[in-house]
Amino acid sequence: MSIKTYAMAIRDTIASEMRRDENVFCMGEDIETAGGSFGCTRDLYKEFGVERVRNTPISEAGFVGAGVGAANAGMRPIVELMYWDFAYVAMDQILNQAAKIRYMFGGKAKVPMVIRGQQGIGKGNAAQHSQCPEVFFMHIPGLKVAMPSCAEDAAGLLRTAIRDDNPVAFIEHKALYFIKGEVPDDPEFMIPFGQAKIRREGSDVTIVATHLFVNRSLEAAEKLEKEGISCEVIDPRTIVPFDYDTVINSVKKTGRLVVAHEAQKTAGMGAQVVTYVQEHAFNYMDAPAQVVGAKPCPVPFNLGLETAAIPTVDDIVAAVKKTLYK
Amino acid sequence: MAQKIIMPKQGLQMTEGTIIKWLVEEGGQVKEGDQLFEMETDKLTITIDSTATGTLLKIVHGEGDVVPIAETIAIVGETGEDFSDLLPAGESKEEAKDEAPAAAPAREPEALAIAHQGGGERRFVTPRARMRAGEKGINIDDVPGSGPEGLVIEKDVLNYAASAPKATPLAKKIAAQEGVSLADIQGTGSHGKIQAADIAAKIAARTRGAARGERLIPLTGMRKIVAERMKASLTDMAQANHRMNVDMTEAVRIREQLKASGVKVSYNDIIIRCVAKALTEFPMMNSSMTDDGIVVKEYVNVGMAVAVENGLIVPVIKDADLMTLQEIGACSGELAAKAKENRLSPDDYTGGTFTVSNLGMFDVDSFTAVINPPEAGILAVGKIDKTPVVVNDEIVIRPIMTLSLTYDHRVVDGAPAAQFLKRIKELLQAPALLL
Numbered sequence: 001m002s003i004k005t006y007a008m009a010i011r012d013t014i015a016s017e018m019r020r021d022e023n024v025f026c027m028g029e030d031i032e033t034a035g036g037s038f039g040c041t042r043d044l045y046k047e048f049g050v051e052r053v054r055n056t057p058i059s060e061a062g063f064v065g066a067g068v069g070a071a072n073a074g075m076r077p078i079v080e081l082m083y084w085d086f087a088y089v090a091m092d093q094i095l096n097q098a099a100k101i102r103y104m105f106g107g108k109a110k111v112p113m114v115i116r117g118q119q120g121i122g123k124g125n126a127a128q129h130s131q132c133p134e135v136f137f138m139h140i141p142g143l144k145v146a147m148p149s150c151a152e153d154a155a156g157l158l159r160t161a162i163r164d165d166n167p168v169a170f171i172e173h174k175a176l177y178f179i180k181g182e183v184p185d186d187p188e189f190m191i192p193f194g195q196a197k198i199r200r201e202g203s204d205v206t207i208v209a210t211h212l213f214v215n216r217s218l219e220a221a222e223k224l225e226k227e228g229i230s231c232e233v234i235d236p237r238t239i240v241p242f243d244y245d246t247v248i249n250s251v252k253k254t255g256r257l258v259v260a261h262e263a264q265k266t267a268g269m270g271a272q273v274v275t276y277v278q279e280h281a282f283n284y285m286d287a288p289a290q291v292v293g294a295k296p297c298p299v300p301f302n303l304g305l306e307t308a309a310i311p312t313v314d315d316i317v318a319a320v321k322k323t324l325y326k
Numbered sequence: 327m328a329q330k331i332i333m334p335k336q337g338l339q340m341t342e343g344t345i346i347k348w349l350v351e352e353g354g355q356v357k358e359g360d361q362l363f364e365m366e367t368d369k370l371t372i373t374i375d376s377t378a379t380g381t382l383l384k385i386v387h388g389e390g391d392v393v394p395i396a397e398t399i400a401i402v403g404e405t406g407e408d409f410s411d412l413l414p415a416g417e418s419k420e421e422a423k424d425e426a427p428a429a430a431p432a433r434e435p436e437a438l439a440i441a442h443q444g445g446g447e448r449r450f451v452t453p454r455a456r457m458r459a460g461e462k463g464i465n466i467d468d469v470p471g472s473g474p475e476g477l478v479i480e481k482d483v484l485n486y487a488a489s490a491p492k493a494t495p496l497a498k499k500i501a502a503q504e505g506v507s508l509a510d511i512q513g514t515g516s517h518g519k520i521q522a523a524d525i526a527a528k529i530a531a532r533t534r535g536a537a538r539g540e541r542l543i544p545l546t547g548m549r550k551i552v553a554e555r556m557k558a559s560l561t562d563m564a565q566a567n568h569r570m571n572v573d574m575t576e577a578v579r580i581r582e583q584l585k586a587s588g589v590k591v592s593y594n595d596i597i598i599r600c601v602a603k604a605l606t607e608f609p610m611m612n613s614s615m616t617d618d619g620i621v622v623k624e625y626v627n628v629g630m631a632v633a634v635e636n637g638l639i640v641p642v643i644k645d646a647d648l649m650t651l652q653e654i655g656a657c658s659g660e661l662a663a664k665a666k667e668n669r670l671s672p673d674d675y676t677g678g679t680f681t682v683s684n685l686g687m688f689d690v691d692s693f694t695a696v697i698n699p700p701e702a703g704i705l706a707v708g709k710i711d712k713t714p715v716v717v718n719d720e721i722v723i724r725p726i727m728t729l730s731l732t733y734d735h736r737v738v739d740g741a742p743a744a745q746f747l748k749r750i751k752e753l754l755q756a757p758a759l760l761l
Contacts, residue, residue, distance in 0.1 A: 255452075255454045255480055282453050283453045283454065283456070284453070284454050284457065285452060285453050285454055286452045286454035286455060286479050286481075287452065325472075325473050325479065
């Protein structure tokens with residue numbers, strides 16, 4: 001075990017996989033000597049050289065497409081998007097090419113590729129650098145989508161992503177990069193996809209949360225415990241595949257569900273989870289499920305306004321109480 | 327394509343079945359092979375599987391309906407499908423009647439509103455609360471709601487259940503049998519739990535002359551069948567009765583010998599074996615009176631009466647005359663177990679030619695059994711009791727059992743019936759004759 005930040009857990013996992021498999025290489029903007037805007041490839045060029053830690057022009061469509069081609073040709077590229085907001089430039093490559101090639105070629109062509117980068121609020125980066133677009137990738141079949149919320153999960157899920165023969169959208173969060181946690185040193189440490197983690201056990205209300213909102217939900221649970229309300233906090237860790245069973249089992253116990261995420265509430269992951277739960281555990285519901293998500297507006301530059309648009313710990317507390325008719 | 331679900335024929339003698347419970351609601355999805363409804367037939371409650379896949383479009387016969395075999399009881403198809411031509415004639419007319427006013431201008435919003443008021447205030451219940459109430463056997467309408475606008479939530483059901491009188495399962499059973507309301511009783515168990523003794527005290531406290539009610543048990547299923555059969559038996563036949571004491575010394579010995587060698591047979595198995603052999607020698611006892619004449623059966627199927635909850639059933643040991651004692655023992659054990667667990671199939675309890683009814687285990691010395699029609703006889707078996715008897719002019723103690731043969735005098739006269747009974751006695755007293 002080592003104590004390290006989420007960002008260093010990612011860098012060390014990339015390094016360990018590049019040592020293990022010479023087909024693994026990195027591509028992205030400013031990832032070489034600059035080590036990436038958030039340090040996730042810091043110093044990797046020193047060990048692996050600039051052939052395997054490659055800088056690209058500012059051309060997401062081009063270098064994501066190059067990644068798809070390299071993956072088709074037998075390499076295992078890790079393509080960094082500086083901001084997941086920039087994925088929109090490369091949507092055809094991600095959603096039409098990477099996601100569909102294995103299907104359209106009847107399994108004969110594979111795309112063992114990781115597209116990784118960070119999303120979300122936390123730095124006052126404004127409307128084009130603070131979004132949470134994970135639901136686009138959840139919506140289109142053919143991609144796996146990982147969303148680690150701590151250093152340990154970042155390491156375990158990234159290793160699984162790199163070794164997966166399918167394209168993985170590996171979505172990190174800029175506000176989590178500098179949070180430290182224990183990470184196993186084992187170069188084979190992997191967390192299987194589709195296995196949610198119960199971050200806190202409780203009996204009254206089930207909270208499903210991703211990324212930063214795992215931490216906010218845990219904080220809300222702390223507050224609510226003082227009022228005698230026991231919350232179970234579940235982190236799905238990957239949203240494709242999604243571990244619905246863990247959520248359903250929890251809801252069968254609690255009868256109440258809150259889904260909390262930073263992304264837009266409208267047509268977000270919460271809507272999907274609530275739909276699934278009411279389809280499969282309607283009889284167990286003792287209150288309407290609640291979704292806590294961003295208000296339908298671009299993320300404001302002003303930090304005060306950003307706080308107003310994005311749900312807070314108190315919003316989660318209020319949603320939990322609503323399921324208890326309080 | 328909509329399909330009819332019909333009342334299935336379960337066994338040769340079934341002519342109608344009573345629908346006890348639909349396991350799928352109208353509008354629900356069913357798959358071929360899914361459990362669809364429970365019904366009572368010829369003495370059994372059984373669960374019937376769906377013969378079609380789709381939406382349960384209509385339940386034609388509701389719970390409690392008695393339906394002749396092959397009649398349509400439900401329609402399965404695709405939602406929205408027109409299935410009127412599949413309905414029995416009366417039903418489709420009713421449907422048409424229902425449809426007519428819908429098209430007529432009489433359906434003004436005001437009329438609807440009035441109809442709604444007449445239906446009383448609607449109560450809202452969360453799915454979870456409804457589920458809990460179902461689990462606990464609570465009528466959800468009795469539970470006060472604490473949620474917004476009186477919404478009933480799980481907590482309300484749990485609180486209601488906690489405040490309801492608690493009783494041991496035995497106390498609940500006795501209270502139900504005796505028609506005693508638990509609400510009127512102060513429990514003496516821990517936390518006021520009502521004990522069987524509390525119910526007994528309540529019953530004991532019933533004073534002479536006080537007004538006491540009656541209660542009606544609806545005549546359904548097994549009780550109804552037993553009532554009809556027994557009445558028909560005594561009305562249609564000329565039943566007469568002989569009794570004979572049997573010295574069971576040798577039967578006891580043979581049973582002990584078998585037991586010592588690891589073979590378990592009951593006295594009843596030994597009796598059935600002897601009866602089966604005697605029946606082959608007295609074919610008239612193995613016959614039935616019919617409108618056309620007396621049907622003498624070449625096969626020997628011995629029924630054994632088994633008491634079950636709220637009734638009795640007579641599973642049949644087929645070809646008992648061709649079985650060894652051990653085979654009869656195995657067969658009777660399996661049938662008795664199936665009967666107790668309500669697992670008998672119609673074939674297990676039909677086709678009998680003669681019945682043995684044993685009440686020895688209930689300490690009955692001897693009794694007169696009523697013939698199970700269309701059979702011609704029934705042997706009633708009492709307990710085996712150590713009795714002083716005279717053997718070779720000396721009084722000795724012997725295990726004595728009384729057999730009581732009820733026979734249909736229309737078919738068999740007194741003398742041959744006596745010879746038949748005597749033969750069973752001989753076989754029981756000298757079981758070596760069975761070999």
